[in-house]
Amino acid sequence: MDFLNQIDLSRRGFIKGTIGGGAALALSSQLALAEQVLTGRKPTIETIKGSGVDPGLVRMSLNENPLGPSPMAIKAVADHLFEMGRYGSQSRDVTQALADFDGITLPKPERGSQQSFFRSAPGPILITASSSQALGLLTLAYLSRNGGEVIEAEFGYGQISRSGQFYKEIFGVDVNAIMAPMTPGYKHDLDGMAAAITDKTTMVVITNPNNPTGTLLSTEEIEAFVKKVPENVIVVVDEAYIHFAEQDIIPSAIPLTTKYDNIAVVRTFSKVYAMPAMKLGYCVSSQKIQTEMLKYFTGGSSMLTNVAGAAAVRDLDHVQRSRQVVWDFKARCYAEFEKMGWDYVPSQGTFIMVNIGRESAPVVSEMRKRKVWISRRRQDEFKNWIRVSAGTEQETEVFLDTLKQVMSGMS
Numbered sequence: 249m250d251f252l253n254q255i256d257l258s259r260r261g262f263i264k265g266t267i268g269g270g271a272a273l274a275l276s277s278q279l280a281l282a283e284q285v286l287t288g289r290k291p292t293i294e295t296i297k298g299s300g301v302d303p304g305l306v307r308m309s310l311n312e313n314p315l316g317p318s319p320m321a322i323k324a325v326a327d328h329l330f331e332m333g334r335y336g337s338q339s340r341d342v343t344q345a346l347a348d349f350d351g352i353t354l355p356k357p358e359r360g361s362q363q364s365f366f367r368s369a370p371g372p373i374l375i376t377a378s379s380s381q382a383l384g385l386l387t388l389a390y391l392s393r394n395g396g397e398v399i400e401a402e403f404g405y406g407q408i409s410r411s412g413q414f415y416k417e418i419f420g421v422d423v424n425a426i427m428a429p430m431t432p433g434y435k436h437d438l439d440g441m442a443a444a445i446t447d448k449t450t451m452v453v454i455t456n457p458n459n460p461t462g463t464l465l466s467t468e469e470i471e472a473f474v475k476k477v478p479e480n481v482i483v484v485v486d487e488a489y490i491h492f493a494e495q496d497i498i499p500s501a502i503p504l505t506t507k508y509d510n511i512a513v514v515r516t517f518s519k520v521y522a523m524p525a526m527k528l529g530y531c532v533s534s535q536k537i538q539t540e541m542l543k544y545f546t547g548g549s550s551m552l553t554n555v556a557g558a559a560a561v562r563d564l565d566h567v568q569r570s571r572q573v574v575w576d577f578k579a580r581c582y583a584e585f586e587k588m589g590w591d592y593v594p595s596q597g598t599f600i601m602v603n604i605g606r607e608s609a610p611v612v613s614e615m616r617k618r619k620v621w622i623s624r625r626r627q628d629e630f631k632n633w634i635r636v637s638a639g640t641e642q643e644t645e646v647f648l649d650t651l652k653q654v655m656s657g658m659s
């Protein structure tokens with residue numbers, strides 16, 4: 249039997265096996281979506297929403313966008329699918345889309361010049377494979393060689409502090425993570441963070457809005473802080489959730505990157521653009537910071553990821569729809585939490601921390617048995633709290649009903 253025949257047979261076997269098995273239902277909607285994109289019809293929100301999880305599962309634990317990605321992003325991938333046999337990254341196009349969206353001026357590309365072997369688009373935007381990669385590059389650049397001190401909020405996202413600790417263990421460098429106390433409303437205490445800076449400090453991390461507390465700092469507050477920070481200390485602002493701030497203008501720190509050499513703003517495509525599995529992010533910073541990051545950069549996102557990203561950024565309707573779904577989810581939950589008399593932290597992110605008044609671990613595991621996934625964060629300090637991520641209107645109702653049923657069954 250020749251090789252091509254073998255492939256053909258195994259493919260037929262796969263399709264028969266899958267359709268004949270229990271996955272037939274889930275697959276039929278995926279096939280309908282594939283048919284739409286391959287026949288040139290535009291996929292719709294309704295066909296995309298809910299893809300990627302088992303039917304009936306309400307997954308409100310991972311801060312995913314419940315609407316899924318923009319139909320334009322899916323179409324862009326389909327349009328470029330057959331080009332995977334060629335070299336090419338399309339990173340200039342996604343860079344341009346971001347520059348237009350974020351109001352960033354890009355330098356004219358110089359013919360033939362390449363800043364780094366691995367990247368093609370010059371300017372303040374460095375496209376990375378996820379924002380985790382951008383945060384990792386910053387950590388490598390500023391903490392892995394000579395060690396130093398990183399300051400991060402005590403209930404912050406914590407990736408940089410954790411990787412700093414990791415370098416300490418594997419490279420033996422002297423890295424110290426200072427977890428700065430937050431205000432009573434779980435906001436960053438910027439005065440406290442500024443006061444914690446010593447001559448060993450190399451980096452301060454601000455997650456804005458913060459994960460998991462959802463609190464937001466204004467651009468003015470961040471600028472006042474940056475002014476107090478010595479120029480050799482890098483201020484990293486992680487804006488994974490910034491598009492969800494309930495304001496007309498996104499309160500970003502990106503404009504500060506042209507005024508101050510020591511600030512780096514990190515963004516992800518995993519939240520508002522709903523592309524976590526594609527792994528796409530970016531960092532906007534001065535040339536000085538970018539040069540340090542590029543020393544560790546060995547390549548980032550793929551062509552298909554970049555074309556999807558560019559289409560997602562340009563689909564402003566989908567961005568606005570995604571914001572609205574999250575805002576509706578929060579308003580609905582706040583109303584119910586208030587009826588129950590539960591404390592919650594008003595959030596500018598895609599999730600809410602709420603104190604359900606009893607130990608949350610058994611509640612979360614009972615909810616999981618009923619196919620509703622929510623999460624717990626920082627259990628030592630938040631024993632009675634859950635973190636719930638945005639769902640569609642229907643998912644939010646299922647979450648609220650299930651939570652009430654589980655709680656009443658336990659009382």
Ligand SMILES: Cc1ncc(COP(=O)(O)O)c(C=O)c1O
Pocket residue numbers: 311378379380381405455459486488489515516517518524528529
């Ligand atoms: C605050 C924050 N930063 C970064 C990330 C990582 O995002 P990415 O999927 O781009 O690695 C997350 C993911 O949840 C996050 O919550």
